[in-house]
Amino acid sequence: MAEHQAHATTGTYLRIAAILVMITLLEVGVFYVPAFQSVLVPVLLVLSAIKFALVVMFYMHLKFDNKFFSLLFGGPLLLGFLVVVSLLFLFYGGVRLRTGM
Amino acid sequence: MRYDTQEHAAAVAHGHATTMGLDSRKMAFWAFIGSECLLFGSLISTYLIYKGRSLTGPYPHEILNIPFTSFSTFDLLMSSLAMVLALAAVQRGDMKQGKLWLLVTALLGMVFLGGQVWEFSHFYHEGLGLTTNLFGSTFYVLTGTHGAHVTVGVIWLLTLWVQALRGKLGPANAMTVEITGLYWHFVDVVWIIIFTVVYLIQ
Numbered sequence A: 001m002a003e004h005q006a007h008a009t010t011g012t013y014l015r016i017a018a019i020l021v022m023i024t025l026l027e028v029g030v031f032y033v034p035a036f037q038s039v040l041v042p043v044l045l046v047l048s049a050i051k052f053a054l055v056v057m058f059y060m061h062l063k064f065d066n067k068f069f070s071l072l073f074g075g076p077l078l079l080g081f082l083v084v085v086s087l088l089f090l091f092y093g094g095v096r097l098r099t100g101m
Numbered sequence B: 001m002r003y004d005t006q007e008h009a010a011a012v013a014h015g016h017a018t019t020m021g022l023d024s025r026k027m028a029f030w031a032f033i034g035s036e037c038l039l040f041g042s043l044i045s046t047y048l049i050y051k052g053r054s055l056t057g058p059y060p061h062e063i064l065n066i067p068f069t070s071f072s073t074f075d076l077l078m079s080s081l082a083m084v085l086a087l088a089a090v091q092r093g094d095m096k097q098g099k100l101w102l103l104v105t106a107l108l109g110m111v112f113l114g115g116q117v118w119e120f121s122h123f124y125h126e127g128l129g130l131t132t133n134l135f136g137s138t139f140y141v142l143t144g145t146h147g148a149h150v151t152v153g154v155i156w157l158l159t160l161w162v163q164a165l166r167g168k169l170g171p172a173n174a175m176t177v178e179i180t181g182l183y184w185h186f187v188d189v190v191w192i193i194i195f196t197v198v199y200l201i202q
Helices: A010-032 A034-059 A067-099 B002-013 B024-049 B066-091 B095-125 B134-165 B171-200
Strands: none
Touching: A010 A034, A010 B066, A010 B171, A034 B066, A034 B171, A067 B024, B024 B134, B024 B171, B066 B095, B066 B171, B095 B134, B095 B171, B134 B171
């Protein structure tokens, strides 16, 4: 039973759900507001990253679990992120080189 | 590190302890989720690389329905909440609540899948097939792979629910529910990224 106390409480789960819904509403709102168009991509990426972190830390319990699980997840996640960034750099960099744009 | 000690004791009691004192099933599943990060990372990369390079329509801004997909996102977020409530209920031995929240999670997953089937068929009738253009190919492969994961999750959840109905699921099997939850929440976080990258950043 003591193991369960190490996890978040039901109240925390509900608060996290409320925050997730509010961030989603904010994302959709930002999408429709013309004033945000110039900063749309960074704003949406930050909001998405916050949602991602909240689910992983509280619903997947990484905040409370053994740090080795964080390593097992964080290592490949970082590698996956680097794969995305590298491929985008390679392909979009290649386009610029070919077209001179 | 109180949780480590308790988890070690639980893992030893169930015969699943590793030399690190962690549950081997949970460790293996986190490694699996890590490998899934690379799978979805490559699919998202492919989508982004070919973004804006379709020579014929329909194009994303002509066809993507943000209000509808926002509802699907809300649905999946609520299914994650239902999943943690199911786990908490099973851990404290409240199987009545555990069964209820497992079923709610599965039903919300089915609602998401129903929405995806409607979206795909709607797009197809609008002229976007798998081979219509680069957007169609990368969109269907990425969201279809995610949908396949959701389908597996729903089947898994329903299997647990049936086990619970038969009285074969209790606090002693809480780790089984926790691992199911890890899978379900991972499917949710992948959708969080897809919703932003595919639907909102057009």
